[in-house]
Amino acid sequence: MHDRMPDDTYRRQVLAELREKSSQHTSSQDSHGKGTDELIYKLLEKAEQPNADSSKGIVEALFCTGDEAASLAESGSPHDAPIITEGQQQFRWSKGDRPIAQLFRRMGFLDKSVSVQIPSRSSTAQSYEVRKLSEVRKRFLAQDDTNDPWNILDMQNPVPQPIPSPLTGENCQLLPQVRNAVLMEDSAEMVVASTQEWNEWKNVLDWVLLSEGGHNTAPHMDSHGFATWITAQEGSIGFGWMSCPTEEERNSWTADPHHFTGGRWRYIVLKPGQSVFFMPGTIHCVFRVRQHQTLALGGHVLQWSDIRRWMQVVLAQIKNSAITNEDMRRSAPKYVLAVAKLVKARVEEGEVEQLGGEAAVTQFFASVKEFEERPRRRLPGW
Template sequence: MAQLSTPLPPTSEPESQATEIHLDADLDDESFTLPPEQASQTNRFREELRTCETDMERYELCVQKRDELLNRHAGLQLLISTCELIMSTECPTYQRRKRARRGDSGQEDDAEQWHRFLGLATEGDRIKSNCLSALKEVARCWGRQVTQHYHWASRREKYCNQLRAAARKVPQWDNAVTGLNWSILQRSENVRRRPVKASVNPIEQQDLEYLKTWSQRAPFENPLPINHTPHGLGFDRFGLLVHKEFALILPQVDGAGSIGLSASLEGHFDTSISIHLPEAEELETSNQTSRDPISAVITEPPNMSSRRRRSSLSDIAQPKRPRIDTPLVFTGRPGASEDRPAQDHTPNDAYRRRVLAELEQATPLPGSHGEVTNHLLRELLVKVQHPNTGSSRGAVEAFFCTGDEAAHMVETQSSGHSPIITKDQQPFQWGNKGRPIEQFLRRFCVLDLTVSVQIPSHPSTKQSFEARKLGEVKERFLNGEDTSDPWNILDLQSPIQCIHPKFLTGENCGLFYDVRNSALMEGSAERVTASPHKWTEWKDVDTWALLSEGGHHTAPHMDSHGYSTWITCQEGFIGFGWMSCPTEEEREGWMAEPHRYTGGRWRYIILKPGQTVFFGPGTIHFVFRARAYQTLGLGGHILLWSGIEWWIRIVLAELKNPAITNEEMKKSAPKLVRAVTRLVEAKVNEGRKEELGGEDAVNKFFKSVKVRSYNERL
């Protein structure tokens, strides 16, 4: 028997609710026309509109959404315009078909696609043409990186012209960003004015109008204090007040209610849309003025003395010590990117200031190694600066390179004596079983072995290190307890294979391997079967590990035996400083007093996980670390065939001044010099002087070796 269905009663819902349901049903069409991510964005936008209390608030949100979408559209047009130009210059077939007005392949759908593409490219050309002149002038005033970062080209001609007018009035970026920050602050506090957009570029035309008359306002010389930062806003990499999603530095309130800084060293920004400025000089914002870029972020309120800021940094609020089990570590796939590492001025400077404040607050034991090192590092970190990376501004002090660029520079010896910084060059990859330090320590199976541990509290009249068991080291690092006497593990053998950076595998990098093999092979080209005695004559220096607790610092020194050195950061952040392009007088002054000398030009970088620094023989360098992070670096030494003349000069200087190196050389260096000399003679006999730097370099090398031999006989 068929079952009868009971008809549903008529709905009793109000008409307005039924209408709302009907509208939502119509809007479901977006699921057929938009990808899931964009459909989700439209749903969020609808919900934001519904939560507004007034219709005027809803209208303001509509204006924001309009500007956001139009800016995206303009940015895409600029990208298409640039790609179309590349097609025209690189593809002759495309060029011919474009000229013949036949940009299709004979198929109707394809012709329509080309028509749409060329239409967008033409519009992009128009935007670029209208904006380019203004943006070039802005870049000359405020820097190319600033101009590209904020996607100003997508804001069209009127906006770019206002930018140019503002840049003419306030041509230095650190002054301009201060004025813009005051305007953005006032706008964020005034409910009747347009709110601060959640965008990489929050600058409105009214902010630019404010900036043009800012020099007539008070306080012209006072940057925005950190304790004035509104909730939900922070500072980006160029010191501009932005929405928190785009901020690199956010105010942080501690338990006592005081405001400090929370600085992320791994800030990420949307830089997918930018305009190429072929004639604009690439300016680093930190080099445009004597004022420090971070002064636009960290400063006293207007009524406080600036003298105290210059004389003491200990009042910078310290971020809370993070959990050791949640560090910032390198998780990307090595070799996945050929991009250059970024020189992040603002977060690097925040890190330097944090370490400097910690040094001021530290109370090392009187007469200890820690006291001597801390005093020297405190003086150096006050004067140290970011390295110059542009040849238009003088000698290049550091090269930030892709892997291929770094390999070319090493093989051709074209970097001079300046460090090379690159990234993603380590073949080895960490697993997912804990942080790198945990995985590293787990690879040591025999924990009764001893290792040298540098301890700052040791008296400066005695050795700075003592022997400790690996088991003790492992327990201490895994417990991660706070300490005022941080350990640094010296001369630690790496248990990991395949850590040698790919850019250091060329023929020019093989001199040390050739030295060791020639000594061990004893006239045979077969696999090495040397006696244990032979092996012990040659220390394994091609790979090693640097394991340190946060807050341990290493004073300026040269690496022994004239070695070139590479260090790849694995966990934590490693501050690396060096004396840049020292004159002979500066080098001799430092060698005379290595524990006191602070003359010369000192530069620094902050190595982040996955980044590698490579520096040549005789580089005077130091290392500093914030207390918050344990650090692990994998490194090694090499010798370059093309650098023998400079290498022998450094070896002789280190033998003459044993206090400047990190190892004893009296017995091992002469053996190394003799072995290198034999190999150099063999290459010269084969007519390969050019691989050694040329005839002049070879002659100077042999002359230095003879001087060394003569001095030994004396």
């Protein structure tokens, strides 16, 4: 069930904190955090809670039991609404200590480096700095109040079996097969890829989202056309998205993603143990209250039944790099080639219906051809 009143209270608290932060801001320098906070404030002012009742119009969020979520993930029926469920993570934290503390114990060697988003960094510079895990651990365990909250990027996941149970069915296993196709080529034996090949493959199956309270993430699409799941572990996390955007709204956002405030924005607040799963191309943002650090586990999924939409999203992201959260120019061709090879094999095996039907397969390969024939821009150093 959707707990509407606490979600509304959370949104109002974030708005109040952003107003206070804006009034106290004395520096004229533009920063990544300042621009993001201003945009999140405008979106949260207009954001509403999603409709979950089909008798009241378009369903904008699907609040499901585990079995209902699994059925939706496996059915192949097209839908755009995020799926929200609870208690579906197989892994369990130990009792008696906060998950963030347990996370760092599981990380082991803390002399490794991670990228840390720091809001006060100038908007003309990169949004992140490289810091040691030991420094990150010390800061998070101290739990000091800060006006410049850190957000840890691309952190490896030390936790076993983090994926929610509804996403473990056959339809959601295209991405692991892509990885195997890249690393193993024609072998069906255990992976024996070279170090260089492993280094070229970025593990996107699961990762950690760690943030201090008050850090916000501006609207974006997740890269490479990935569908995404996020499960809150510690602290509550605000998740907002543009619901059912029209073609005009999507094009307007694409043209100016850092300032566009149109469209119908909806939000939920994930509590520990709750998961959200959203489709490729979902325009979404994240917001947090100041008082609590947050930890989430997340990962990416590709569905066999959704190859048509996936390829369309990849094309849009290649054409408009500002709309996504990662540079795709080197990696996207590898994904497209691997998925096309896997889809061709399934078609030859007579499994067209599992791919969304003949029309979906035809459109998929048409998009692949468009991708292959697109004008190529040379990268620096090539």
